Amino acid sequence: MRKIMEQHKEKPEILMITQQSLQSENFKEILSRNTGTKITIIDNKNVSYHELIPEKYFLLVDFSVETPSDTLVYLKDNEKVLGKIMLNLGHDLDASELASWPHVKGIFGPNDSMEKLCQGLSAIISGENWLSRRLLDQLVNYYKGKEVHHVVEPAIEVELTxxxxxxxxxxxxxxxxxxxxxxxxxxxxxxxxxxxxxxxxxxxxxxxxxxxxxxxxx
CATH class of the missing domain: 1.10.10.10 (Winged helix-like DNA-binding domain superfamily/Winged helix DNA-binding domain)
Structure with missing residues (x-):
């Protein structure tokens, strides 16, 4: 137990947005035990989640449940977040969708094994990315295209009050x-x-x- 506590202190925490249930609690415990990382569940309907936010964290978003956009935007764009991890994502992302999630470190589908998930989370916590080569290539090409577009297109004036x-x-x-x-x-x-x-x-x-x-x- 003491060894596990020391591991938790050395590693940044993971906030997992999902539906609070006995199943998700058991899932969290398995992930925490296999990665040596403290994981805190933020219920997708909890409006008092602010008090659960640590100084620095990785955000693990369960896409099998619906989370209010305000909560999602606040947690994923917070300056305290070290990186985002997508869980149970049931479709392939294109580059523009992925670009709207800056600092995504990993993507896991609903059919990925527990072993693969724990392996990926451990790698991400250690500073690596867990993204396919195909996605990384798409991102590079996407941003190259944006740079060219930025050069040739004149700035657009937007009149805001x-x-x-x-x-x-x-x-x-x-x-x-x-x-x-x-x-x-x-x-x-x-x-x-x-x-x-x-x-x-x-x-x-x-x-x-x-x-x-x-x-x-x-």
Whole structure:
């Protein structure tokens, strides 16, 4: 037991977003025991997850359950996150989808074995990536294409109101709709209206893309 505790202290923690259940608790214990890493479950419906966030962590996202976008964006774009790991991803990602998840360290499908998952997590915690060569090649080509596109395309002027800029800044910092509304002393409905207008102006489809845009441009 003492040896396991010492291992946990040496390694960064893993936060696992999934549905809290006896099955997920057993799954967590198996992963923790085989990787020597502390793993904390964040229930996908828990609104009080902020108090569970450590100083530094890897984020393990279970795609077999639905997680509120506010929670997901906050945890995956938090400055404390060392890397993201996708679990039970049931489809192949293209490069643009993968690029919307910066610092992804590994992807595991629903048919991957426990042995492969533990092996991959151990490698990731040690500083390696667990991504296929095909995906890495796609990413390289994707970013090369973006660089060329950036050179040949002129900058596009986007006219945002002062309030829209404030909302984007807070979105960039991981604020939920409710947190942004409280900070600006306006209703959550008004925040949703601002976000609708922002998405239209900067030509994005969701919060993740808007956050990425804000990080590049604000």
């Amino acid at each position: 002062r309030r829209e800029v404030q909302v984007l800044q807070m979105l960039k910092e991981g604020g939920s709709n409710m947190e942004i509304a409280d900070s600006l002393f306006i209703s959550e409905h008004t925040i949703k209206s601002h976000l609708y207008n922002i998405f239209r102006k900067i030509e994005v489809k969701n919060r993740t893309q808007a956050t990425s845009w804000a990080k590049r441009n604000l």
